[in-house]
Amino acid sequence: MVKAIFFDLWGTLVETTVYPSPIRQVKYILGIQGTFQDYILTFEQIFMTKTFSSLEEGFREVCKAFDIEPTKDQLDQLIGLWNKKNLISKPYPETLEVLEKLHKKFKLVLISNTDCFSTEQTLDKFDMTKYFEKIVVSYKEGKLKSHPELFANALKELKIKKEDAIMIGDSIESDMEGAQAAGIKGILIDRKDRREYEHKIMSLLEIEDAL
Numbered sequence: 626m627v628k629a630i631f632f633d634l635w636g637t638l639v640e641t642t643v644y645p646s647p648i649r650q651v652k653y654i655l656g657i658q659g660t661f662q663d664y665i666l667t668f669e670q671i672f673m674t675k676t677f678s679s680l681e682e683g684f685r686e687v688c689k690a691f692d693i694e695p696t697k698d699q700l701d702q703l704i705g706l707w708n709k710k711n712l713i714s715k716p717y718p719e720t721l722e723v724l725e726k727l728h729k730k731f732k733l734v735l736i737s738n739t740d741c742f743s744t745e746q747t748l749d750k751f752d753m754t755k756y757f758e759k760i761v762v763s764y765k766e767g768k769l770k771s772h773p774e775l776f777a778n779a780l781k782e783l784k785i786k787k788e789d790a791i792m793i794g795d796s797i798e799s800d801m802e803g804a805q806a807a808g809i810k811g812i813l814i815d816r817k818d819r820r821e822y823e824h825k826i827m828s829l830l831e832i833e834d835a836l
Contacts, residue, residue: 627836629758629785630727631776631804633794634737637814638720638829639747647710651684654702657691662798667691669738669799673763676741680704683740711743716751723829724756734779736761736792738769738799758783771799776807793832797822 632638641647651657652664671690677683684703688695695703727733735757737744741764748754759779763769770776780787787808794800794811797820801811812835813822826835 626789627731627791629732629734629780629783629790630832631734631736631779631790631792631794631809632757633792633796633800634735634739634744634747635714636795637793637800638724638735638753639714639716639751641710641714643706643710643713647706650706651687651703654699654706655688655691655693655695657693669763669769673738673740674767674769676764680707680742683742707740707742711746714743714747716753717829719829721751721753723832724753727832728756732758732783732785734759734761734783736770736775736779738763740764769799770803771806773803773807776804776809791836793826793829 635641648665648668649661651668652661657664667690668687671687672683677686681700681704684700685695724733733756739762744762754760759782761770761775761779766775768775780790790809792800792804792809792811793814795814797813801813801822804811810824812824812826812832813820814827814829815822815825816827818827824835826832
């Protein structure tokens, strides 16, 4: 019996409305070579597991990891991109309705690979914090959600068994595989029906039927 639902934030509850995605644009702006998968692992590990005093400091750390000396123009582009993302990000149309309904029946946990400049601001802006029993963010934990102990620690605090929890997210790699490593069933939200996965929904409105 499901008692707790873990939610990813970006691409699951909140859309950035910036295309291509901000993370992909960082790769393009800096001219980083190699596969996107290799790049994003490094980017998230650097940018999303620490607290920085400014966006410039954070992006300089990213550049250092890729052995890049950024120009002022590149830094200005990156900072502008991230500020734009934070300014125009918003919940998907069904998000608040679904959270309002589910938080009365289940313990909800937000677990997100995210930077220190985005999450709290977005949650506060749309009054979303009230729906979650616990919020787990990578930059405070010092590790990404691919580490199963992030899930395990939240379950322990909530006194919930892993068999009684599920994870809702839009990424097979970080959400589904991260949850699976912790022994938690994952349900992929794939709004454009582009990926194959055993347990999949196309809207948050389908969650209860998928349990």
